[in-house]
Amino acid sequence: MSETINLSAPGGVDAGLSQKQLADKYGLKVSGARPGIVAYTKELWGRRHFIVAFATARLVAQYTTAKLGQVWQVVTPLLNCAVFYLVFGLILHNRDIPYYIAWLCTGVFIFQFTQSAVQAGTRAISDNLWLIRALHFPRACMPIAFTVIQLQQLLISMVVLVVIVLCSGIPIGITWLLVIPALLLQFGFNTGLSLIMARIGSKTSDMSQLMPFVLRTWMYLSGVMYSIQGNTNTWSWPFRLIMTINPASVFMELIRHALAPVIYSHHTKNHQTMPHHLWYIALGWCVVSIVFGYIYFWKAEEEYGRG
Template identity: 45%
Template sequence: MSHPERLSPPGGEPVGAIAKPPSPNGKSSESLAEFAARYGLTQSAARPPLGRYIRDVWQRRTFIWNFASSKSMSMYTSSRLGQLWQVLTPLLNAFIYYLIFGVLLQQKRGVTDYIPFLVTGVFVFSFCQRSMIAGAKSIGNNLSLIRALHFPRASLPFAFVIVELQHLLVAMGVLVVIVVGFGELPTWHWLLLVPALLMQLVFNIGASLVIARMGAFVRDIQQLLPFILRTWFYASGIFFMTAEKTKGHPLIGKLLEFNPGSVYVELVRTSLLGSYRSDLARQGWTHHHLWLYGLGWAVVAFMGGFWYFYRAEERYGRG
């Protein structure tokens, strides 16, 4: 029995057949673009318009959250202590830094309650640090997913930053216990933690999008990034009071103050620690302008990072 698609009309070509594309030897005058348009063919990995791309990312918000939650739950499944490592890791780091910088090097000058001061800095900066490391790996470590499914690739850096946000929220619960243990009682200033951490979240997403694109095409970024982040960590006032260290050096003080890592750490400290607000007042140092810095960094990083990542959308997973 003959198949319908093999029957030929008077013109000679089988019914339903697609004509051959133009020959590369130049005998055909039809270009590949014209050939594709004639048969309604489109590029499978073309970058969509920016507005549609933003809508696509928003429509996948449930996927982003569920993907992040599953990653967070599976991260420590092979460890005996499991999810407890989300808290133990920054706590152990803070303990080591306290022994070195608080006890041996005596960097706690000007700070009344050094342990809450130090633990707050380590917890908050770790959110930036871990988000960027995760962003650098978000594309390269998920190539099989990228090649198997069609979705906006920005969903991956978003999801990995959400993983780190979930870890931070657990750590913040422990931080509150530590702070209360040192005599800090809840005040209305604690409400400022919400906008401070939201601004940091937006900044981290933007920075992670930039590093995700770089890490997707230059794998050496993953090796170099820990050194850059460690230098940034030591320059962000985690161990010392910025206002105390920059006396007589106004330019250095302004640079350290404008540093986004320091900005978000200081905003959380001044929101959470009444003793630290008193320490700053004794130094004659005000912090209210840091809210403008934090907002500015969040907006610039997110908008710039999203645009930068989006421009290479069709190249992720190639090669």
């Protein structure tokens, strides 16, 4: 005759043991427990097709209710460029930079890539609880997918940016190939930042309301509409250093130099040449952001979608 033992009954053989002790004793695993980081990475890599498919579907559906559809992916940054040119180019006469329109549009497009990735990452978990609670998959898929969406939008916008650069009289050059590694480094940085903000946003719903103000401040400090090198020469070195290693500024300068090196050949007369070490700074930001962001997000894997 078989005997059944009620582990949870008061006075039972395992009374007083915690859930972890019971799990260790009988070789059980906690439901939804966080896997090891290696196993988690393998599982995440196995979902790479899901990430791309989810991102593509969301991108297509994002503008289905708008009459202009996906044209807004290009119109929105162009409208931002027009507003900034009106204020900073015409009203404030900040046009001492050669090919200012191309220079400004490059900054707006590139900064918006990071800005949109951060905003989407902040809501990646909280806005998709229905999916997270219904299906089992590595939760990092969500912020990564939303960063892929922003990359897809940027690639569409880059077509327009190339037209603007060419219409400004800047010829196609071999340095245009440097745009590819620069965007890959920025994508890596944005992915790590999105993972960080996804965890924070999942715990603090008010963060999505605060982020537009934080990002707007970051934009004004990053030289989107003005030249940092031309405005910080008289600053003390700690502040110049902070402005120089600002990741948003670094990625903008790399891509500006790649698309329009002629701008920096003009600046050479004013000792404003392109610093070669920016590539190392960009690589450092990319690696630090991905490693820290990935581990930081993974640490709370079992908490997403609960409560």
